[in-house]
Every structure is written in C-alpha cells, then in structure tokens.
Amino acid sequence: MNKTYVVLALVLVLLGAGLFYFQGKPYVMELQPKALLNDINENTRYVSVDELAERIINGDPSVQLIDVRDPYDFMDFALPGAENMPLPDMLLEEYIQMLDAYGKDFIFYSNGDIQANQAWVIAHRMEYKNLYVLKGGVNCWFETIIQPKAPVESEPQEAIDLYQFRLGARQYFTGGGADIETAAPVEGIEFTRKKKSSAVEGGC
Amino acid sequence: MMGPLIPLDIIDPAWNNVIAIIIGIAFGFILESSGFSSSRKLAGVFYGYDFTVLKVFFTAAITAAIGLYYFHFMGWIDASLVYINPMYVGPAIVGGIVMGLGFIMGGYCPGTCYTGVAIGKIDAIAYSFALMLGVFIYAEFYPLYEAFYKSGFMGNAMVFDSLGLTPAAFIMILIVVALGMFVAATQIQNKVKKVDY
Numbered sequence: 001m002n003k004t005y006v007v008l009a010l011v012l013v014l015l016g017a018g019l020f021y022f023q024g025k026p027y028v029m030e031l032q033p034k035a036l037l038n039d040i041n042e043n044t045r046y047v048s049v050d051e052l053a054e055r056i057i058n059g060d061p062s063v064q065l066i067d068v069r070d071p072y073d074f075m076d077f078a079l080p081g082a083e084n085m086p087l088p089d090m091l092l093e094e095y096i097q098m099l100d101a102y103g104k105d106f107i108f109y110s111n112g113d114i115q116a117n118q119a120w121v122i123a124h125r126m127e128y129k130n131l132y133v134l135k136g137g138v139n140c141w142f143e144t145i146i147q148p149k150a151p152v153e154s155e156p157q158e159a160i161d162l163y164q165f166r167l168g169a170r171q172y173f174t175g176g177g178a179d180i181e182t183a184a185p186v187e188g189i190e191f192t193r194k195k196k197s198s199a200v201e202g203g204c
Numbered sequence: 205m206m207g208p209l210i211p212l213d214i215i216d217p218a219w220n221n222v223i224a225i226i227i228g229i230a231f232g233f234i235l236e237s238s239g240f241s242s243s244r245k246l247a248g249v250f251y252g253y254d255f256t257v258l259k260v261f262f263t264a265a266i267t268a269a270i271g272l273y274y275f276h277f278m279g280w281i282d283a284s285l286v287y288i289n290p291m292y293v294g295p296a297i298v299g300g301i302v303m304g305l306g307f308i309m310g311g312y313c314p315g316t317c318y319t320g321v322a323i324g325k326i327d328a329i330a331y332s333f334a335l336m337l338g339v340f341i342y343a344e345f346y347p348l349y350e351a352f353y354k355s356g357f358m359g360n361a362m363v364f365d366s367l368g369l370t371p372a373a374f375i376m377i378l379i380v381v382a383l384g385m386f387v388a389a390t391q392i393q394n395k396v397k398k399v400d401y
Binding site: 022 | 270
C-alpha cells in the first residue's frame, strides 16, 4: 500500500484521538491576567459625571446606567434610567443578560468607584463590550451636579462655564429652582446736565 | 450565512455574496480538477471501477467534523449553534434512494453537473435541464406527498446523541469506518476491470 496513504490515515486517527483529550476540558472564556491588568490600568473606561449629565440631558439613547449597589440603596436613590444589578448577584441570569442589549453603553456606578470597578472587571472578563464606570459614583454626582461648588472669580472661563452647566443640570435633574446668577442689572448711568453758562439771548 | 463571522459583525454583511461567490468558485474548481465533471466518475462508485467520489466526500466530511469540534473545544465556534437541517426519518430514506438512482442514471450530482456544463459536456447540459424539470414537477405535485414529506420529524437530531456517544467517540468511529471503507474500496477497484475515460 502507498506509504502516503498510511501516513495520512495515521494523521486522521491522531487528530481524532486529540478530540478525546480536549473534550474533557471545556474551554473557559478568560482573559489572561496580563491582558486584564493592562485593561484595568487603561483609564478609558471612566465616564465623568459632567459627561454623563450632558448625555442624559441630550437624550442619548445609548446610555444605560447600571446601579451595582444593593436594592435598598437603589430604591432610595438612583440615577435616571438606571437598572439595578446588585454586585453579589450580578452573575444571575436575570442581571447579567442586561449586558447583552445591543447598541448600549453600559455605565456601572456605585457610591464610590470601587464596587462599580469590581462589576466592570467581572463583566469585562466575561467579554461583554461597551462597559464604562462612572468616575466617583453617586457621591461625586451629588458633589458636582446636585451641589456644585461655585468657582472663584479668578478661575478661567471654562470653570465658570462648567459651573453654569452644572447649575443647569441640577435644575434638570432635581427640578429645584436654580439660582443661576445673571449679570447685575445695569443701572441707569447718572449724568448731570451741564448748566448753560449763559442765558439764551435774543435771536438774530 | 457565513456564521459566526457575519452575525457577530466581525465581517460586514455586505460581504455575504462576495464570500459566497469565492467559496462557490473554489468548490467548482476543486470538483472540476478532481475530475468530477465526467459522469463516469460518479457512476464508477456504483459499478466499482472508481471510488474517488466516495473517498473525496468522506474525507471532506471527516475533516470538517474534526475541524469543527477542535474549533468548538477551543471556544472559537459553538457547535450547538451550528445550523443543522431538521431530520425527517422516512422522507430522508426515500429521498436518498431517489437521489442515488438519479446519480447513477445521470452520472452527475447537482454540483458536478454544472462543472460539466462549464466545460461544455453535452450530457451535463441535458442533466441540468432534467434537474430543473424534476424540481418543477416536484414543486407542482407537492400537495400529493406533503403529508409524507413532513412525517417522522425528529428535530435537529444528531447521530451521536441517538447512539448515546460523545462527539469525539463518534468522530473516531467515523474515521475508522472511513479508513476501512477506503481500503475496501481500493481492493474492489483493483479487482474490477479498469475503465478508461
């Protein structure tokens, strides 16, 4: 018999035997630690509260906020349009399937950064896409959007513009009266008429 | 089509037809270069003087099965999501007999007959017309055998599930059976009088 055929037949049998070796070890979708560390050090996942507020106000349909705090905190206060995904239960089908939605940017938030980042790492390892973390979380949201600090007069115009935006955003999100400072009303300039130096004399 | 690359948006769907044409040309080229554009090649399997068709298609089936399951175990493809034609037991057997008879009588299968047409074989041209006529008759009389056509439905049945084997065990059996068939076919071929074509 032709030698080539024997070799080819052996290759087929070996390849078939290889399947037995692999079938016992199901492949686990997992990021290598080094790649994961790189992704964690990459800060592109952060969304600032100002950016978030602007996107919500503009009605950006791709924003999907995910609240990873426990349900009590979520009931107490949640950012507009947020869905609750408690961190300890996030792997339950009913929660994790939220991340399958197409065309959404998922923004995790918690009170600070930590829990949101933890949820991000888990979801990222499961190879979900378009995941973000709200920098500073709810605390930062309150500090910047709900109770913005007025800039000092000497700060650059950008800081003042940002402050104005935050005041507007506060009004948008709380409905409360925003005391946006407008320039002081211009008072009529006082002027005095010069007294005519001489009495009108008769015409020509 | 072209799953999983296109449904997962790795390749733009606009490439669907382009890829289909490239694969089609490659398939036709391989059929023609293997000599399948001659009706005697296919008929040879029945008369026992040429088993090339059997060897080629069985090798293709085994290669695809091995490759698919390696991909599955590496996590590149989910074998459970691969589309499988639904199984109808009785109709599949009858259909196999009808197709088999057609192959022997015509010496072509629907794929090879067009490679025959491409190189200008008159019997292939006749066969391709007959093929369309057959499709037409089948479609016109469909209500007559619709009940049978839909009988014995088993869903997306897999042989290894029915036999209670793991895919790897079934593929191994398939490889051994195929190799045995190749050896036997070669021996038959050596005994049968050679046909020159």
